[in-house]
Amino acid sequence: MTDGGFVRQFLDGLLKQWGVTNDLVTVLVYGAGMLLFATIVLLLWVAPLAGFTSYFERRIAARMQSRVGPNRVGPHGILQWIADGLKCLLKEDLIPREADAKLFKVAPYLVFFGMLGTFIVLPFSEWLVIADLDIGVFFLMAVTAFVAVGIIIAGWSSNNKWALLGGMRSAAQIVSYEIPSGLALLAVVLTAGTLSTQGIIRDQGWAPWQWNMFRTPFLFTAFFVYFISALAEINRAPFDLPEAESELVAGYNTEYSGMRFALFFLAEWADCYVISAVATMAFLGGWQIPPIVPEAARPLVQVLAFVAKSFFLIFVVIWVRWTLPRIRVDQMMELCWKYLVPIGFVNLLGTAAWVAFVPPNLGLATATSITLCVLAAAVVLYFVARVRYNLRATNAEVSLNPFV
C-alpha cells in the first residue's frame, strides 16, 4: 500500500459501482473524495492533538511553576481542553464596530488553514500519510506562510493599535525566520536528494547515528538553526513578541473572542506539534524503527515512534517557553539576520560540499556520525550533571510524580 492507497481503492470501487467512465467526473470524484477523507482525518486527529498539546503544556507549565495545573475536568484534568473549547464556542463572537468585519472574520481561518495544510504532507508512518507530495518540504514552507497572512490580517482588521503592533511584529518575525528555517531544511533536502517528506525519512535509519541530525556537522547545526527559527515562526517564547501579553496586551488577538479566539490558540498548539513533527521528519529519523520489530506490529510502532519523538520536541518547546524571558524586537532581528541566516548559508554550502565530496560508504561518514552522537550524548550528560548540581545547591524539593 502506498500513500492514500486505501482512499483510492474505495473511490475506485465507488466509481465502478456508479458505472462512471467519464474522465472529468472521475477526477472530480477523486478530488472531492480525497478532500473529504483528508478533512475527516485532520479533524479527528488535529483537533484532539492540539487539545492534548494544550493540556500537556498547561500541566508541564504548572509543574515548572510549582503549581498543580488543570486537574478538575476528567481524570487528572485531561478533558480540560474540551471544556475550554465548549466554553469558547458558547461565548459571544464579538466584532468591534470599527473593525473591518470581513477580514476580521476570515483571519483566524487563514491561521488555522496554514497549520492544517501542513498535515497533508506530514507522515506518521510508512503507510500513514495523506499525500506524499513530490514537493513535500516546499509545500510545508509555502502553506505555513498562510499563518503570517492570517496574523497580519487579524492585526490590521481589528482596528486596534496593540493588535496592529502585534501583527506587524509577527509579519516581520515570520518573514525573517522563514529564511534560516528554509535554509536548514534545504540542507536536509540536499542530503536526501528529495523534497518528499517520506523520501527524507526513508533516507535515514532507525539508529541515532543514521539520523540526519548526526550525519554531518552541518546538519547537526542545521537542526538547531531550524528549531530556533521554527520557534520564532510559530511565535513561541522566547520569540512570543506578537502576543507579548505584558507589552501588547494580547497582541494580534486582542479583539478576538469566542471561537475565533479559540481557533488562534488551537492553531498555536497544533503548530507546536507541526514544528516538532517537521524536525522529527527532517532530522530525527521520522518513523524509522529497528528491523527487529515484527511485521504485524510495524505500522503501530512506527506511529508511536514518530509521535513519541515529536512529543519529546513539544516538551522542549514548552520547557523553553516557561524558562526563558522574551527577547526584544531588535534582538530578535539581530539574532536572525546576523547569526542564523549566515550560519544557514554556511550550512547549505557545507552540506553541498559534503554531499559532493564525501561518499556515503566511506568510513569518514560513519565516523563523523558516531562522533557527533557521542558529542551530543556528552552534552546531555553534562546538562544532567548541572541540573543535579543546581538542585543540590539550592536544596529545592523535587517531586517527579506527574499525577498530583
Added chain:
Amino acid sequence: MATLQTQEMELNMGPHHPSTHGVIRFILKTDGEIISECKPDVGYLHRSIEKIGELTTYNGFMPYTDRIDYVAAMSANFVWALAVEKLGGYEVTRRAELLRVITTELGRISSHLVAVGTMAMDVGAVTPFPYALRERERVNDLLEEICGARLTFNYHRIGGVGWDMPAGWDKKVLTFCDSFEKILEEFDRLITGNHIFIERLAKVCVISPEDAVDWCFTGPNLRASGVDWDLRRDEPYSIYKDVKFAVPLGTSDVGVLGDSYNRFVVRVIEMGEAAKIARQCVLMLPETDGQNPVPKPKTLKPAKGECYVRTEAPRGEMGIFVVSDGSDKAWRVKARTGSFCAMGAVEALSPGLMLADLVALIASFDVVAPEIDR
C-alpha cells in the same frame, strides 16, 4: 508624485494595560516600536488619603495608611505611627519596636518579592513569578498569624502595636529566615543570571547617580544608581541602630551602573538583608519578655506643632508630614512616597526606548499605583 508620509502613532497604554501595575496611564507617541514621547498620566487611583487623614482621628487614620501602599502596608503603618509619636512625644516599649521592625521587614520581603516577580514577568519570564508568590504566601501566613490580615494589616498602633505576638511566632519567623536564603539562591539560579534577562535589562534606561538625586529618587531605585543612602542606616529610627545589615548598591559588573538590571539585583539582595534584620530582631525579643507592646486605647490630642518623619519603605523614602492644631484630628497630613518621584523620570527617560524597554523600565521602578496617587 507626492512623497509618502509617515506619522507618529499615538498609543494609549493603560489605565488597564497589563503591565502598568495598577491603573496608570501612559500616553505614548511611537514610531513603530520606538517611543518618541511618553507622558505618564497619574491620578486614576487617587482616594484623597491625605484629606481623610485630616478628617479622622489620629488612631482612626491607621487603617487608611494600609491603602497608601497595599503591597507593603506595614511600612505605611510604621511611618504614621512614628510621625504621631514624634508629634505627641508618646513612649513606645522596646518590644513593640522590635515587633514593628520584624513585621515591617517581613513586609519588605513580600513587597520586593512582588517587585522582582512582576519584573521578570514583564520581561516575559513567567515562571519566577509563581515562585516569588509562593514565598510571599509564607510571609503573608506569618503576618496573618500576628495580626489577622494578609494584605491591609492595620497592625501598628500609635505608641505600640495592636497585639503581642502569639506564642511560638518568633520560632516560625526564624524558620522562615533560615529557608529564605536558600530560596533566594534558587531564585537567582532561576532568573538573575539568565542571559536573555541580562540582555533585556542591562545597559537599558541608565540613570546616573546625579540624575537619580536630581529626580528625588529614593530607596532601591537610588541605590541601584550607586548612591549610598539608606535611611535605616543613615538616619536610624526605631531600633535600626541596633541591627547590622548591608546596604546593597548598584554595580557595573554586568551592565552599567544605574541600569534596569541593577534595580532588579539591588532588590533581590535587599530581601536577604531584610531577612537578616528580622532574624536579629527576633533574637532580641526574649530580652523584652514581660513588656507590654500594646498601648492603652485613648483619644490622642498631640500638642500644637508639626513634624516630618521619613522612613525607608520598600519603594523608597516614605515620609509623613503632619501638623497638629491641638485637637484630636490632624490639621494637615502629607504623605511623601517613592513611586511618585520615580514616575517623574519616565517622561525624560523614555524617548528612544523600545516599547518593551518601557515596560521593563516601569517594572524596574517598582511603582505601585496607589502609592503614586494616594
